[in-house]
Amino acid sequence: MKVVRFARYGGPEVLELVDGDAPHARAGQIRIAVRAAGVNGLEWKIRQGLLRDVRPLRLPAGIGGDAAGIVDEVGDGVTDVRVGDTVFGSGQETYAEHAVLTSWAQKPPEVSFEEAAGFATPxxxxxxxxxxxxxxxxxxxxxxxxxxxxxxxxxxxxxxxxxxxxxxxxxxxxxxxxxxxxxxxxxxxxxxxxxxxxxxxxxxxxxxxxxxxxxxxxxxxxxxxxxxxxxxxxxxxxxxxxxSTGFGRDKTHALREGARLAAAGRLTLPVAQTFPLAQAGAAQAASATGHVRGRIIVTVP
Ligand SMILES: NC(=O)c1ccc[n+]([C@@H]2O[C@H](COP(=O)([O-])OP(=O)(O)OC[C@H]3O[C@@H](n4cnc5c(N)ncnc54)[C@H](OP(=O)(O)O)[C@@H]3O)[C@@H](O)[C@H]2O)c1
Known part of the structure; x- marks a missing residue:
């Protein structure tokens, strides 16, 4: 599969679209065919190496935490989704064609994959x-x-x-x-x-x-x-x-509550701009301006 990785800390140019093995869902996880990934401010800071002391990475590493897509693998013990369901959530290395999610909720049909991709962290x-x-x-x-x-x-x-x-x-x-x-x-x-x-x-x-x-x-x-x-x-x-930091917190309740309000039209998160996976560096640079209305999204063809 195609995946965005970086082999050294640095500017947006260190993000490269490469071929890699698809990850697999472990117990309590799901894997999705990613349709879109949300871009969080934290991610350019990780890429830049600003968090290397608190969150050391073994490089090359993938990047991205939020995504929306179609479930294509379900780990042991997961009973609330099936292969083929459309979901959004939070996981690892989501700037990729396939990614593992550790927290998720059903994507409301009223919401596009692009918009839902930005939901989890916010x-x-x-x-x-x-x-x-x-x-x-x-x-x-x-x-x-x-x-x-x-x-x-x-x-x-x-x-x-x-x-x-x-x-x-x-x-x-x-x-x-x-x-x-x-x-x-x-x-x-x-x-x-x-x-x-x-x-x-x-x-x-x-x-x-x-x-x-x-x-x-x-x-x-x-x-x-x-x-x-x-x-x-x-x-x-x-x-x-x-x-307040979210480390170690279970996100499921928040994702379901947000999905409920989004389905009712009471919560929206505008997609400020979309970038194809191959331009993930430009997407992060746009996020790093600190003046984004809603969310920057990376789309997977
Ligand atoms: N601790 C945690 O759990 C956690 C979780 C998620 C994110 N974060 C961090 O929280 C921050 C915000 O995240 P985000 O994703 O919401 O960021 P974001 O989408 O980039 O939004 C930042 C917003 O701040 C506004 N802004 C810029 N300069 C400002 C100023 N001087 N005074 C008031 N508002 C200003 C901008 O509004 P205008 O465009 O109108 O200027 C922009 O809409 C980031 O640093 C991120 O890393 C922390």
Missing amino acids: FETALRVLDDSGVRGGHTVLVNGASGGVGSAAVQFAVDRGATVIGIAGPSNQDYIASLGAVATTFGPYLVDRVRALAPNGIDAALDIAGSDIIAELIELTGDPARVVSIADFSAPELGARV
């Missing part, structure tokens, strides 16, 4: 930070980085719970954030004043998705570091705020 991350922050109906939630993959999902999950959401993103995404059901505002100077004007009764929980050096302002707005969580600023604990 759904799991967004639900995790909302649950860990105790967000519920009646709360006012501030989401920094509301227009990207995780941010778009967080806004819509929170709105669905009945929370009032204020979303922070760039000027070109204000209308987009409003279309997701949030009150939109821009990042930059006087942010605290702008948010206070939009939420005179205060902020119950602040989610830093963008990791844009904003923790002090979020603490000022919530009045309590315990109400602030970041997924991308690892210096947040220095100010008393939390960092």
Whole structure:
């Protein structure tokens, strides 16, 4: 099969489309014929070698965590899907013609493979930070980085719970954030004043998705570091705020919950741009700009 691999850490050019053996599903796993793979910010950081101390790789290595496709192998003990089902989920080395998934959900028929390919990480991350922050109906939630993959999902999950959401993103995404059901505002100077004007009764929980050096302002707005969580600023604990990571967490519940809302038309994740598998490096470069509305997707012919 065709698979994207890299033999050394570096820029987008180190990603190569090569021939490799298809992986097999072990117990509790499934294999899919990949139709599309979602591109996460974490992946260009892995390729660049920025995580080599915490996540050492044996090179050459494949890359990619999210995908959608058609089940073509089912591991021992898996009873909720069959060969031929269409699914999306999360696994390993998903920029490939076949990939093993460790968490999955049925793809709603209303959603394309391209859109569903981007779901897994945004759904799991967004639900995790909302649950860990105790967000519920009646709360006012501030989401920094509301227009990207995780941010778009967080806004819509929170709105669905009945929370009032204020979303922070760039000027070109204000209308987009409003279309997701949030009150939109821009990042930059006087942010605290702008948010206070939009939420005179205060902020119950602040989610830093963008990791844009904003923790002090979020603490000022919530009045309590315990109400602030970041997924991308690892210096947040220095100010008393939390960092949330998904290592070792089971994603199945989040994927099913997201699929349920997507099927009902209450949760969408726009496909910002698609790239063929052979241009995975360009796809990661587009993701690395940090200004993606929704998700960048790699498609498999
Ligand atoms: N800890 C975890 O479990 C976990 C899980 C998933 C992802 N992550 C990390 O979380 C981060 C976000 O992931 P993602 O996939 O959602 O990223 P993404 O899709 O690239 O989106 C980033 C968003 O941030 C916005 N943004 C850029 N600069 C900003 C600023 N200064 N202030 C506020 N917003 C700004 C952009 O909006 P505009 O285009 O409107 O500027 C963009 O929509 C990445 O660093 C990723 O590695 C962590």
